[in-house]
Amino acid sequence: MENRSEISQLGEFGLIERLRGNVTLTNPTSLVGIGDDAAVIQATDDECILLSTDMLVEGVHFDLSYVPIHHLGYKSVAVNVSDIAAMNAKAEQITVSIALSNRFSVEAVDALYAGIRAACESYGVDLVGGDTTSSTSGLIISISVMGRAKRDQIAYRSGAKVNDILCVTGDLGGAFMGLQVLEREKQVFLADPNMQPDMEKYEYMVGRQLKPEARMDIVYDLLEAGVKPTSMIDVSDGLASELFHIVKSSGVGVRIYEDKIPIDHTTYETAVEFNLDPVTCALNGGEDYELLFTISKDDQEKIKNHPDIHFIGYVHDRKDQNVLITKQGTVVPLRAQGWDHFKG
């Protein structure tokens, strides 16, 4: 009888770590492999190609009972472009592979690709290839994205230095609260299909969940301001989880301030309505696709008036001290509770 270990015991990150452990790079053009938002491949002496990929599975990553398929197409591209933005680079090409069951009509596929094309247009990305096949159940979307950057402009998770300033863009927790709202309305609808949900007050959060944007604008703004982030990552699994990626890769610790964490007022109010702590939602809710990055103290002045960049804390040298300072001045250890599809 063969030994059998369950993947749920390892979890998604454990499995990735396990698979990553056996990998070595042999081509001189493979500069950086697994472990950041994108792989880095040498193109010319001073320019690199970035390569990243994401897979979205129906029933795991999206629920078509409330996600319009056009938005799903847009979001699939946006989250991939976000991985390139997180390297401080510009996305240029994508490939899109889909597997779909006969539940899907040609019109549904058209709507999905209309969303994909809209995102391509919005981000200046070309759809250059893909694969189309049938599946035995549901829809699977696999996108790969190629980006480009000057070699010395690429921002890694590992570059955070002591005394750097921690920055985050936009606001957090909105996409998570949007998901809560959509899930609740689905239950209400299932119980009574005649109920007309009043979604107006949740519009912002639902939009954050259904149609997130990659923050390419920030990449351009930083370039224009002459600021190269010392480290960067996109917020897909939640602020806390991404902070841990940065501190682990950089060998540092972080201190962040509760009152600096950007939360939209509707997100705040809706969290309270759902009996959830708004700060916990901002720390651990995923899918905002904002950028989290560190900058040298010397650069702070250059972007201090940017309306969408928030300074939330700083980097220090005590590796295992990652803390949140509450509004009351209490020091609370940070915990990563990023989403794990195998455990979830």
Next chain:
Amino acid sequence: MENRSEISQLGEFGLIERLRGNVTLTNPTSLVGIGDDAAVIQATDDECILLSTDMLVEGVHFDLSYVPIHHLGYKSVAVNVSDIAAMNAKAEQITVSIALSNRFSVEAVDALYAGIRAACESYGVDLVGGDTTSSTSGLIISISVMGRAKRDQIAYRSGAKVNDILCVTGDLGGAFMGLQVLEREKQVFLADPNMQPDMEKYEYMVGRQLKPEARMDIVYDLLEAGVKPTSMIDVSDGLASELFHIVKSSGVGVRIYEDKIPIDHTTYETAVEFNLDPVTCALNGGEDYELLFTISKDDQEKIKNHPDIHFIGYVHDRKDQNVLITKQGTVVPLRAQGWDHFKG
């Protein structure tokens, strides 16, 4: 009531054509998009990056009741490398995304990745990224591959010229017959689990099905011989189907000779045993992953002694006359019967 058209009516190629129709390229680095074995992206003035992707779905592309998962990992990489070989280029990096249900153990994933790593080593390709997620049913593998070539060395489907010689490598129909053998043994086993199948005489074909190799060796041999194919494609859907891709893209016609089509003697004998026509199997059986290419007449001398390259016919200018000359000298129109997962 919304209009609903079935994808099965369009078929896989129809769907791809439909999706492709709306795509335009905007980045100057996007040299060639959808429509060949790989997209072509400018890297330097004289060097290009090739990008291709493939998705394999359990129950559609493979059956784990007779495919060892280690071989599946190897094959997933090989078929992607084959797409780069088909551009007359060298594969350098891949990303591997998998979605898997809790039916799969950690040991099964380890075996899959052992196969993936073995193929990476065999082809000198680096695994640089990927995604790992859960699925509601079965295993899905999505691989993207990046290759590299001098811009003037890239071979497209569209370059076949009148009077060019048609070449094919290895032998054809073996992978298809291997699949027939495996499917028959599965039925025998299901009927009586105590039956011990005698697979020895089918070993070659089963190997062709389970562990195909990308013909990177041919790419190197052609380079060494100083031969640049005028057009090239890999044989994944069957010789006839690939010939039609070349003639359609190149605006030419082809004439091939039945007695020149390379068929291994065990493939021939097994086809007869299965009451199948061996030539039909070679023409329409897929998954051999050999290379089909055209060369200028002037280059024929340079590779005429290559033991694994066969001259099967030539290119002419009558676009709609694609014919097979039988051993008896009869002229038969070629028909493409490539596999269609949506119709099949």
